[in-house]
Amino acid sequence: MAGACGRTYRIDPKLDSSSCNALTETASGLLVPRATVTGIAPGGAVSTERSVDVDVTPPAAGACPENWTVGARLTPVFGSRIAGMADLRTSAQGQQVVLPNSQVLLPEPGVYRLTAHLFAVATWNFNGRHIASITALWVNTTTNAFAPGSPRWVILHDQPGTVNPETGLKSIGGNAVAEALVTITAPTTYEIRALRATADGGALANANLQHYLTGGIPQQGIMWQKVSD
Known part of the structure; x- marks a missing residue:
């Protein structure tokens, strides 16, 4: 200045x-x-x-x-799909069978809610007592570990007596919702698996009991959503 x-x-x-x-x-x-x-x-x-x-x-x-x-x-990421039908007729008792198109890829680390609306049916055409069940559960496809809390009886049926052969084929249906909360640290795929069991009917019951499980009837299907990081 x-x-x-x-x-x-x-x-x-x-x-x-x-x-x-x-x-x-x-x-x-x-x-x-x-x-x-x-x-x-x-x-x-x-x-x-x-x-x-x-x-x-x-x-x-x-x-x-x-x-x-x-x-x-x-x-939060989320998704849904309609699954197919698992034919359990020829599967061994207790053998896990994958429900077609039930796989969901959880894309990022976090906590997710898995939900599957399931319908099952068992049919038979023989006389005598038997017990039929179908169980469904969410399973990690990489580790083969089931999601805790997810196993559900979709059908548990006890036929206590003789079936009238003149009335033809017998069947029983049921539905359930298999849900779980899972925490992942990397992209992970889960799927629904089903298994059947029979009892008290001997070889005839095991051969004639027909089991099916679907996530597509009544079109409610499979859903997943991230609920927390």
């Missing part, structure tokens, strides 16, 4: 040396760092990703003050 008698003075800025001071002096002048805000996307329990999308709208160029708008959207 100009002083008395034409002399010029240079006044240097005095900057607080505190580490929390964002103002710095550079060769071209004073510098105040500018902050920008970035949203985060869903996808994992660790890192910056969550099951919530955080959206950020920046201010217009040159706006003063700079107003940033921040919002959040719940965005």
Whole structure:
């Protein structure tokens, strides 16, 4: 600045040396760092990703003050499908049979709810006492471990006496919902498996009891959804 008698003075800025001071002096002048805000996307329990999308709208160029708008959207992954029919007629007792088209790929780490609406039927055409059952459960296809809490009796039927052969084929149906909460750390596939059992009818009962399980009737099907990171 100009002083008395034409002399010029240079006044240097005095900057607080505190580490929390964002103002710095550079060769071209004073510098105040500018902050920008970035949203985060869903996808994992660790890192910056969550099951919530955080959206950020920046201010217009040159706006003063700079107003940033921040919002959040719940965005858990989910899916559904209609499964096919498992024919258990020739399966050994206790043998697990995969329900066709029941596989669901859980795509990212987190906690998921698995739900399967299932319908089953058993038929027979012989006289004598027998017990028929169909059990369904969710199973991890990689480890072959069942999801705890998911096994369900879809049918448990006890025929105590003689069936009149003149009335023809006998059948019994039933339905159940197989549900489970599972926690995964990487993409994982689960599927519904079924198994049958018979008792008290001997070889004739075991040969003539026909078992079926479906996730497509009455068209309620298979569902999964992420409920937590």
